Amino acid sequence: MAQVRSSKITIQDDYWTTYRKLVRETVLPYQWEALNDRVPGAEPSYAINNFNVAAGLKEGEFGGFVFQDTDLYKWLEGVAYALIEAPDASLERWAEEAIDLIALAQRPDGYLNTYFTVKEPEGRWTNLTDCHELYCAGHLIEAGVAYYEATGRRKLLDVCCRFADYIDRTFGVEEGKLRGYDGHQEIELALVKLYRVTENEAYLRLSRYFLDERGRSPNFFAEEWERRGRVSHWPGNHARPNPEYHQAHLPVREQRVATGHAVRAVYMYAAMADVARETEDASLASACRTLWANMTRKQMYVTGAIGSTHHGEAFTFDYDLPNDTAYAETCASIGLVFFASRMLRLEARGEYADAMERALYNTIVGSMALDGKHYFYVNPLEVWPEACERNPGKRHVKPVRQPWFGCSCCPPNVARLLGSLDRYIYTSTEDTVYVHLFIGSEASFEVGGGRVTLRQTASLPRSGDVRFVVSPEAPGRRFALALRVPSWCGRDAALRVNGSAVAYEARDGYAVVERAWQDGDTVEWTLATPVLLLEARPDVRANAGKAALQRGPLVYCFEEADNGAPVSALSIREGAVWTPRYDPDLLGGVVVLEGDGFRDAAEDWDDEPYRPFRRAVRPAALRAVPYAVWGNRGVGEMAVWLRVAASPRA
Amino acid sequence: MAQVRSSKITIQDDYWTTYRKLVRETVLPYQWEALNDRVPGAEPSYAINNFNVAAGLKEGEFGGFVFQDTDLYKWLEGVAYALIEAPDASLERWAEEAIDLIALAQRPDGYLNTYFTVKEPEGRWTNLTDCHELYCAGHLIEAGVAYYEATGRRKLLDVCCRFADYIDRTFGVEEGKLRGYDGHQEIELALVKLYRVTENEAYLRLSRYFLDERGRSPNFFAEEWERRGRVSHWPGNHARPNPEYHQAHLPVREQRVATGHAVRAVYMYAAMADVARETEDASLASACRTLWANMTRKQMYVTGAIGSTHHGEAFTFDYDLPNDTAYAETCASIGLVFFASRMLRLEARGEYADAMERALYNTIVGSMALDGKHYFYVNPLEVWPEACERNPGKRHVKPVRQPWFGCSCCPPNVARLLGSLDRYIYTSTEDTVYVHLFIGSEASFEVGGGRVTLRQTASLPRSGDVRFVVSPEAPGRRFALALRVPSWCGRDAALRVNGSAVAYEARDGYAVVERAWQDGDTVEWTLATPVLLLEARPDVRANAGKAALQRGPLVYCFEEADNGAPVSALSIREGAVWTPRYDPDLLGGVVVLEGDGFRDAAEDWDDEPYRPFRRAVRPAALRAVPYAVWGNRGVGEMAVWLRVAASPRA
Structure with missing residues (x-):
């Protein structure tokens, strides 16, 4: 019944290959060590140990968070993507070892969760609000699906199906079933994946059930809390669950504003977009559009980050985007990519890909050190x-x-995101291939009634020259190639087919060229990469009077390492010309931006804190580096947004 | 033995009389209602009820915080000051009622604390870290001393002495005594007051003991915590006490930087200055100077507020002065005034009075609504x-x-601070009367070998014209009058004696004029009140590129009510002229400042969050009001610091 994915996409791209190689050769092996508690100086993971204890292979206690299993599942999913790209004997051996262990830890009825198996065997499904059982199940399923796609081996997928079947027997509106849903969304999008690979519609129905049920009145979390005796899993927390935190304050179709825990939110929105597409549910699609617009137009940082407060790792409210107290969690931007990519499958609109690219090139890449072994949360x-x-x-x-x-x-x-990056570059319909991201790759599609291979070469983020070679299996296939016109090119995008300029139809943020394609047709897509000085709308109090630099998809920042401290004493000269310069020796090779600005003079101050305003400034040569590589040169100040100042009058 | 204070100072001042009248006629009666839990809609105080229960007059539970008694003590101290100013039958009746109740609640051994009497009779002195017993005792003593000074009646003072004697028997370095000190400093400064009024040196020695003992190694709070079994008074807090929070991380003479809970800190520094003076302790005085300099030059807001974080209501570190997340507690600025006034008694330096005035006219006055019934914490x-x-x-x-x-x-x-404001205006030595604050008042001093009456008339904050009439009991007394040269006059201060300009010696921030004074000599002290545009030093990241307005002692702010929202969209035009204009109808009559600025244009934005920088600004007429009266016109945005922008080039 199950199908391996029909389109294989291979990435061959200077920029991304570096990161993907880092993931394959450093990150995944390093994380395997971390999962086994073998990284000196790092906080212990306990993940593998927990499975050993749950499987009865070791004596011991459960360690870590109630959702610790997911660290292993997400790693395994990442390994699966690496194996899809290329064989790797070590990764595969470790993965098989992990899968054997996971299978041993599964209970006979299909249940699988090391926390409850080891620590609270009687507590299953009694605290969905706090305890992440379905969240863990979701990550298991994502790993199982990916590993099956990578290897064709069913062992982990079968574990997933047994667990999903058990969940399906347990949850639902039917008499005798538990009518609840998880405190942390994730199972919803995972079940859609499991449905797609198994074609078992029960999984899609179950996903839809979780979405439909959420936020109904009376509130499930409140009722569950009463049943539990008003206690929480988290010591010292006696508060009634806050439905907004879990996006359970309203039925999902009635939600208009991104609220609560940001990762929970975007995982749920992604599942909503999936289910909207699979079930052609217009009201769900409409809610997705509204939530997308609120999140990306009113609650998203210029780096594609979301979540303005660390209290609850959450959204706050429209235009509240403090730079220094931001939460801006890495996982939330990853979830934003999930949501965006599903919206693109629902309807190709450039704004989804714009935000996806913004999150990817800035927050997500930036969360990892150049050594692949250090991370920002x-x-x-x-x-x-x-x-x-x-x-x-x-x-x-x-x-x-x-x-x-x-x-x-x-x-x-x-x-796992970088490992599956190939899945975010394209979508296709019967008659159109959409190119959302400009990442060198080879892909094939069923389009225009036959199979077509597309070879993309790209040089982002260094330059905006993109080239495609089209190879239909049978010559003369008629279909459209829709190339995203990224917001950062300032509409300066030129299309040439086989060397000749071609007019294109602009449609929803894409340049659409439809023709009968011959084998070897070349398409040149030349995107300008001007240095953009961006301002935020005045509603964003935190950025009043300030500007940020962007070139191509990369947002820039000013670091103490280049500009001295305090960075807040710097301002950009209004009207300054910013010159990009490629520095092969800096931070693995980056384009730096150089321009004129000012530095507030500190040397003529005595020890008084305040004095009559003089605005003593000195000209200063400023240098900005991509935000994605900040913090790789020791501890120092950094700012994305700098003040803009006019030249002092002579 | 005890002496009523020898110099009586009466305030007659347009500005302050309004506030003091508010305190007498509204605040104290309102707070009496609050203490009796009779204010509808307000959080209950429980204070009077707790004394009734402790005195055995009522059945019931203890309510409120462990230090709830101090609300009554501080109120009583405020009443005492009001009675010093003028008789008031209601206030006096309530005070006597309260004093009777307090006396009834005192235990036979002298101990007095309703929390421990009612709730934990076996728990006395077992948790000095958290439970504020000596802090409460300190406020009782301050009230007792003030009430004795106001009325000459000893009942409450005797209660205080009995308690202080018991504390003296309990604490000390001697064998068998408890060698500890309170988690919240206050007893130290109170005991100096009690010593001064009773002339009992044991109280001074006890105060000094508490200071000398603090911060010694091994740390008392850590040991006490171990003895208690590592528990805290505060539920859910299992952390080891943080000595920095309590200023017990180092012996007080070795402390160099203001740290920890801001109110605790300044109460302790005030006591250190007291003891330094009373015992002529040079090392203690030196520590006071160092802490003063750190606090006022590196950790004080332009409004005279201190304490940058609500976590622990605490100082953070040098130049960390965020405007929007400030704690800036009212009580901390009051404590700053306590510290400043004691430093002035130690040595007359204008900088102490400058900061005292800054805190008084801005944060402290501003903490109370114009109706006297609403407060900022x-x-x-x-x-x-x-x-x-x-x-x-x-x-x-x-x-x-x-x-x-x-x-x-x-x-x-x-x-209690506004009620005792008269005590902060002057200090005197054998040969000099210092005028620190310009507040209309009549005062008499022993100076130059005899008694001299000084009548001050002043018109601050509206104008800087100050006038004195000197009346020595015997004509021709030789002494110096030292008038503070406030930082806000920009050194534009003119002195005339009997109508003729007189040169003066500038000494440590004072204009000193020494002569043989005749009855009726007049001194005119004319201080300029230019509108000052202030900048903060570049180390203060939060104020980079911004300026604040000050005129006379008043710091100004920009409110939404005058300028629209968002206030962050406003900027001050560099070089703008700011015009003071008295508006008798606004906020009880204030001088507003009007000047030119800009507003970032919002009307040409679509719904995009970011766009290429255009700096679309419109000229805007800006209006600033005194910070002290902000927030009296409903809910709205406010900012003290605004950006400064040059005019856009044509």
Whole structure:
């Protein structure tokens, strides 16, 4: 019954190959060590140990968070993507070892969760609000599907199906079933994947059930809390569950504003888009559009980050985007990519891909150190390292990437996203191939009634020259190639087919060229990469009077390493020309931006804190580096947004 | 033995009489109602009820915080000051009623604390870290001393002495005594007051003991915590006490940087200055100077507020002065005034009075609504009301003053400070009368070998014209009059004696004129009140590129009510002329400042969050009002610091 994915996409791209190689050769092996608690100086994971104990192979206690299993599942999913790309004997051996262990830990009825098996065997499904059982199941399923796609081997997929079948017997509106849903969304999107690979419609129905049920009145979490005796899994927390935090304050179709825990939110929106597409549910699709618009137009940082507060790792409200106390969790931007890619499958609109690219090239890539072994959980847009240590309101912000986290959701999530990057580049319909991301790759599609191979070469983020070679299996296939016109090119995008300029139809953010394609047809898509000085709308209080630099998909920042401290003393000269310069020796080779600005003079101050305004400024040559590589040169200040100042009058 | 204070000072001043009348006629009666839990809609105080229960007059439970008694003590101290000013039958009757109740609640051994009497009779002195027993005792003593000074009646003073004697028997380095000190400093400064009024040196020695003992190694709080079994008074807090929070991380003479809970800190520094003076302790005086310099030059807001974070209501570190997440507690600025006034008694230096005046005219006055019935606990320098509600990192900031607080330390603290304002205006030595504050008043001093009456008339904050009439009991007394040269006059201060300009010696921030004074000599002290545009040093990241307005002692702010929202979209035009204009109808009559600026244009934005920088600004007429009266016109945005922008080039 199950099908291996029909279109294989191979990435061959200078920029991304570096990161994907890092994932394959460094990140995944490093994380395997971390999962086995063998990284000196890092917080322990406990993940593998928990499975050993649950499987009865070891004596011991459960360690880590109630959702610790997912670190292993996400790693395994990342390994699956690496194996799809190319064989790797070590990764495969470790994966098989992990899968054997997971299968041993599954209970005879299909249930699988090391926390409840080891620590609270009687507690299954009694605290969906806090305990992430279905969330863990979802990550297991994502791993199982990916590993099946990678290897064709069913062992882990069968574990997933047994568990999903058990969940299906347990949850639902029918008499005798538990009418609830998880505190952390994830199972919903995973079940759609399982449905697609197994074609078992029960899984799609179950996903839809979880979405339909969520936010109904009376609130399930409140009722469950009463049944539990008003206690929480988290010690010291006696508060009634906050439905907004879990996006359970309203039925999902009635939600208009992105609220609550940001990762929970975007995972749910992604599932809503999936189910809307699979079931042709217009009201669900409409809710997705509304939530997308609110999130990306009113609650998204210029780096594609979301989640303005560390309290609940959550959205706050429209235009509240503080740079220095931002949460901007890596996983939330990954979830934004999930949501965007599903919206693109629902309807190709450039704005989805624009935001997806923004999150990918800035927050997500930036969350990982150039060594592949250190990570940001929080991705601030402004850092004063001393404040991170000594102002408790900024303690969640780290000025340098960390080797691992007690709650280590982000590192393996980056690995699985980068490993599956090929899946975000294109979508296709019967008559159109859409190119959303400009990443060198080879792909084939069923389009225009036959199979077509497309070879993309690209040089982002360094330059905007993109080229395609089209190879239909049978010559003369008629179909459209729809190339995204990214917002950063300033509409300066030229299309040539076989060397000749061609007019194109602009449609929803894409340049659409339809023709009968011959084997070897070449398409040149030349995107300008001007240095953009961006401003935020005045509603964003935090960025008043400030500007940020962007070139191509990369947002830039100013680091102490290049510009001295305090970075807040710098301002950009209004009207300055910013010159991109490729520096092969800096941070693995990056395009830096150089331009004129000012530095508030500090040398003529005595020790007074305040004095009559003089605006003593000195000209300063400023240098910006891509935000994605900040914090790779030791501890220092950083800011994405700088003040813009006119030249002082002579 | 005890002496009523020898110099009586009467305030007659347009500006301050309004506030003092408010305290007498509204604040103290209102707070009496609050203490009796009779204010509808306000959080209950429980204070009077607790004394009734402790005295055995009522059955019931203890309510409120462990330090709830101090609300009554501080109120009583405020009443005492009001009675010193003028008789008031109601206030006196309530005070006597309260004193009778307090006396009944005292235990036979002298101990007095309703929490421990009612709730934990076996728990006395077992948790000095958390439980504020000596802090409460200190406030009792301050009230007892003030009430004795007001009325000459000893009942409450005797209660205080009995308690102080018991404390003296309990604490000390001697064998068998408890060698500890309180988690919240206050007893130290109170005992100096009790010593001064009773002349019993044991109280001074006890105060000094508490200071000398603090911060020694091994740490008392850590040891006490171990003895208690590692528990805290505060539920859910299992952390080892943080000595920095309590200023017990180092012996007090070795402390160099203001750290920890801001109110604790300044109360302790005030006591250190007292003891340094009374015992002529040079090392203690030196520590005071160092801490003063750190606090006022590196950790003080332009409004005279201190305490940058609500986490622990604490100092953070040098130059960390965020405007929107500030704690800036009212009580901390009151404590700053205590510290400053004691430093002035130690040595007359204008900088102490400058900071004292800054705190007084801005944060302290501003903490109370014009109706006298609403208060700020937190005094932010920038407010976006929606963020206070919806960004949890700003939940401690209230955009409007509150009717009362569960922890209601600030309102009665304001009442007692304003009530005793006369004590902060002058100090005198054998040969010099120092005028620190320009507040209309009549005072008499022993100076130059005899008694001299000084009548001050002043018109601050509206104008800087100050006048003195000197009346020595015997003509021709030779002494110096030292008039503070406030930092805000820009050294534009003219002195005339009997109509003729007189040169003066500038000494440590004072204009000193020494002569043989005749009865009726007049001194005119004419201080310029230019509108000052202030900048903060570049180390203060939060104020980069911004300026604040000040005129005379008043710092100004920009409110949404005058300027629209968002306030962050406003900027001050560089070089703009700011015109003061007295508006008798606004906020009880204030001088507003009007000048030119810009507003970032919002009307040409679509719904995109970011776009290429255009700097579309419109000229805007800006209006600033005194910070002290902000938030009296409903909920709205406010900012003290605004960007400064050059005019756009044509």
